[in-house]
Amino acid sequence: MHTIQVVFLTVMVFFVIVTIHEWGHFYFAKRAGILVREFAIGFGPKLFSIKRGETRYTLRLVPAGGFVRMAGEDPELIEIQPGQTIAVRVKDGKVSRIYLDRLDDRTNVVRGEVESIDIENKLKLALNADGVTESFDIHPQALMIAKGKETQIAPLDRQYGSKTVGQRALAIVAGPVMNFVLAFVLFGVYFQMAGVPMENPDRLLIGDVVAGMPASKADIKVGDVIDSVNGVKIGADSEKMIDLISKSPNVPLTFTVVREGKTITSKITPKPDDTGAGKLGITAAVPSRSVKFGETFKYAGQAMKNMTIMIFEGFKNLIIGNFKLDDLGGPVRTAQVTSQIASQGITQLTSWVAILSLYLGIFNLLPIPALDGSRLLFLGLEAVRGRPVDPNRESMVHFIGFAMLMLLMLAVTYNDILRLVRGEH
8 A cells, every 4th residue: 555545544544533523522512502612623723724603613733632612611711891892783683793802993883881791691781882871682693803703602501511411411422422333333344344254164364474484485475275284284273283383493394375276385494483483474364254234233242342341451451550651652653553554454444443433432431530531420420419510620620630641642652752763663
């Protein structure tokens, strides 16, 4: 596969799994009536930005996740105080735009001093214009303009905090759930493309040839049918083949395979390993069969279960300290592995994307501050207590958690870069 294709597929992998995660948050937030201010892929400075409807869609510099910014999650940045001079544009009897600066440049507006304003509940404005107080209704989607930036107001019923615990929990959990759905679908696609091992095979195939080992210098390719070793028929008995090779370190063997109906024989000398056993540098694979449509759900479910167990085993090793720093990998290493798998073809890449999507969904549900799991934990506490946790305290917890995650990411990214410099994989 060409380098450009590999790079493109690697980028698309991250884009897809992050986008589907954030889309889950976005869709259920919109369904609950929450104003979504921004749908972002990545963090940091904006690379691309476009506004559609009420939401601004942005692509940001650091490709390490994304976010959906909902009204009311954080304190609104713009406040209007009584006594402040503003200008408003009225359309169909309601204020549609509120200007906070460059008032002399505004046309077709009413200028005045704010006597009172409520943009959350009553949506009312009392404005003293030339000594006369005028009352206006404010449109629920009115825009405030300051320093060239437009910000839509967020009435209380459009804010995240005004929704029920169930609605908010659904908007939060939907992100990881969409990753689980994507993983299940991709595992199903993988099994449709790759098939599954035959239950009662009558032969073995060459599953892999290790570079630099004796087999890599012979005429042996992945997918060849293993026929015999030194005249001994192998059939489907991998143990027999391993035993013959292990007992022959530095002894030439006649290795026979069948490729497209042709018999190919090679003389290969096993290389002794650390224990003295002979090794050729091949792995045997069981022939696969195609998967029926109904079986797809079964095998996809089994793959989800098995990978989930492996992921939690990894978390367990982290908790008990059973790891080295070199065992950890960050975005750089993940991108490196993804590019290596992408070069193997779309079938293997599909399986890898399914694993990454499953991992992202599970990781986000952990009760770590700043992750979805922590936000769900606070919602659970609210449901039990009957009142929300102090928003300032919750925000502080998430801020500290996010800072710690960023420090961890910097550490593992530094480790990834050192590994690349040293030429390790």
